[in-house]
Amino acid sequence: MTAPKFPPLFSGLAVEGQIEPFEKACAEAARGCDAGLVVYKIGANALQAALVFAPDVPLADAMAILPLCGVGFQNALGALAPPEVAVHLEWGGGVRINGATCGRLRAAASTDDPTAEPDWLIVGLELPLWPDSDDPGNTPDQTALYAEGCADVNPANLLESWVKHTLVGINGWLDDGPAPLHQEWRRLAHGIGENIAMNNIVGTYLGIDERFGMLLRDAKTTHLIPLTQVLEGA
Template identity: 75%
Template sequence: MTQPVFPPLFEGLALEGPADPFEKACSHAIRGCDAGLVVHNVGANSLNAAIVFAPDVPLRDAVMMLPLCAVGFQNALGALAPPEVAVHLDWHGGLRINGAVCGSLRIAAQTADPEAEPDWIVVGLTLPLWPQSDDPGTTPDETTLYAEGCADVNAVDLLESWVKHTLVGINTWTDEGAGNLHRDWRGLAYGIGEDITRNGITGTFLGIDERFGMLLREAETTHLIPLTEVLEG
């Protein structure tokens, strides 16, 4: 398989078999690898990858790498897929293609303290390419990339594009702040205005605050659920 080519300052590390890029990236980050490591595992049925970051801001702001990478994925797929393919983003990192769940993003950090500056952050991508079952009707709310009219999208090209578009998002965030990220994410957000349950609270998803915290309206009370709540330990 052709190895992906990444922008300068990014370095690829290919895995094979069942190896999990997210776990491997976290392991390398703990040992002190440089930011920009892209661990990837492109298989016949799935694309899995993870990027190591070192944002020089407190965790409460650095956690915005999750929606930033999500918008980067939408931009990447939008550049390669047919124009009728719709991508939407769940607040917690879920990806939806044409309305159905199709993979997700996840995030981990060196610290859980919102006020501390993390030594590293890892954002991982899991994207199913082909159904694992011969009967996809058993999971009607889930789909795969190639089942949604994207059979001509090469997984390696998509991985390269995700990293490139994420880099563009990082540069914009660094130079101009989070305003563009907020605008872009809101235009792709799934479920705003609908009733959902999060952290044991059921209410109407009103939107997000300036740090992408979820605003959840329950009766007469609006709860704020920080985005740091989705960090994996």
């Protein structure tokens, strides 16, 4: 398979075997690697990748990069997949294709202090290409990319496209502020208006605040759950 090609200021690092791109990216970032590193592994059954960012804003604001990467993934797959394939995004990073869970985005940072400017922030993508089971009826709420009419989508091309669309999103975020990102993310959001459980709170998922915090209404009040709480290790 031809190695993916990335835009200027991004560099690729392929890993193999038991090495997980997300953990490798965190280790490289902690050692002081440049922002723009893309650690990836394209396997027979899954695509895994992680992007290294160095935001120059407080963590509470920098967390917008997680939904931004989700929108970038939807745009990337939308450019490569058949038009009937629908992608939606869960608040905490889950990805849904045609309504079923299909991988996730995850995040880690050098700090969990919302007011501190992180040295680095990692967003990882985990995308199953083929189902784990030969009988998908056993897990009707879980799917894989190639089970949803996307067998012609080359994972290296999808990775390239994800990075490119994410870069476009970052430039838009820096130039125009968060409002356009909010609008696009809401269009893709899964579960708004439904009753869900989060942080031991059961209530109606009303939407998000200006920093993508979840607004969750129970019988007594509306709770704000900051997006920083989805950070791994937070």
